[in-house]
Amino acid sequence: MRNFVFTMGRTAITLEKQIELLRSRGMIINDVEKAKEVLLDVGYYRLGFYWYPFEKPCAQHQARTHEFEAGANFDDAVKLYYFDYALRNILQKYITRIEVNFRTYLVYLISNRYATLPTWFVSSRVVDRDYIASFDKEVYTDKFKRNKFIAAHHRKHINDKYAPAWKTLEFMTLGSNIALYKSLLDLEDKKDISKHFGITYTNIFENYLDVVRCVRNTCAHGGLLYDMALYPLIRRGPANVGGSERKKLYGALKVVGYLLRQVSANRATEFEKEVDDLLKKYATTPAIKTILRTSSGFPV
Numbered sequence: 001m002r003n004f005v006f007t008m009g010r011t012a013i014t015l016e017k018q019i020e021l022l023r024s025r026g027m028i029i030n031d032v033e034k035a036k037e038v039l040l041d042v043g044y045y046r047l048g049f050y051w052y053p054f055e056k057p058c059a060q061h062q063a064r065t066h067e068f069e070a071g072a073n074f075d076d077a078v079k080l081y082y083f084d085y086a087l088r089n090i091l092q093k094y095i096t097r098i099e100v101n102f103r104t105y106l107v108y109l110i111s112n113r114y115a116t117l118p119t120w121f122v123s124s125r126v127v128d129r130d131y132i133a134s135f136d137k138e139v140y141t142d143k144f145k146r147n148k149f150i151a152a153h154h155r156k157h158i159n160d161k162y163a164p165a166w167k168t169l170e171f172m173t174l175g176s177n178i179a180l181y182k183s184l185l186d187l188e189d190k191k192d193i194s195k196h197f198g199i200t201y202t203n204i205f206e207n208y209l210d211v212v213r214c215v216r217n218t219c220a221h222g223g224l225l226y227d228m229a230l231y232p233l234i235r236r237g238p239a240n241v242g243g244s245e246r247k248k249l250y251g252a253l254k255v256v257g258y259l260l261r262q263v264s265a266n267r268a269t270e271f272e273k274e275v276d277d278l279l280k281k282y283a284t285t286p287a288i289k290t291i292l293r294t295s296s297g298f299p300v
Helices: 015-024 032-042 044-054 074-113 129-138 148-156 165-171 174-183 187-196 202-220 243-247 249-263 265-282 286-294
Strands: 005-008 011-014
Touching: 011 015, 015 032, 032 044, 032 074, 044 074, 074 165, 074 174, 074 187, 074 202, 074 249, 074 265, 074 286, 129 174, 148 165, 174 202, 187 202, 202 249, 243 249, 249 265
Parallel strands: none
Antiparallel strands: 005 011
């Protein structure tokens, strides 16, 4: 293998030096060539997020030494990385089902309830004025209007300021559709949508939507899942999330599973099985089990 160079702090060092540095800090590396392959594939900096929990803790306000606990193994850090990677792919697949169903029902219910207002998302009869005032700047931007389907609508209907809801909301982000839902003026409109997902109280439904958005954004931007900082704290509700689960990955997975079950019981069962299989595959050492229990909240 050639001597590839990677950035280490403010100085670039070779793969060999990376291995040497990790070993000097106490990490066990049994297969050097395989470790080089992984470092070249994933990168020293990114893998650092996954061997971080194997490092010795330091006193508050003191700089970390980056020394490892006794028994810290490179292979375990790599397993934690691949666990995160695989879980990200699973979540993206199933959260899409929730996102599409939420958007579809929002469009269907409100568009039929206000049938004479095809662009109800900017009507002061339906949506609060703050949302409407920010719509052109936050959603219906020049970039948004260049979407080929939105652009085609405006070429055909040159006097329309906006495409109708069933076209516009299709290309809005999950965050924008959640904001739109929150901006609905009539509480009964909001309740009827939340009840579609088996949730009586709209504040709990909004909270669950925000949790899904947080997980989705973490996945989309390559963030850490195993140690994600959940915002907002999960409210108590039908997903049965309690205690420390309310701020950890496991609690978020329970919310995703609950909402998915309202969309499709079969898909929810598949989701739960895939997550369970993932745990069986990667939580194979006491070190990883401890991390997934303490950092993620999994009952392993």
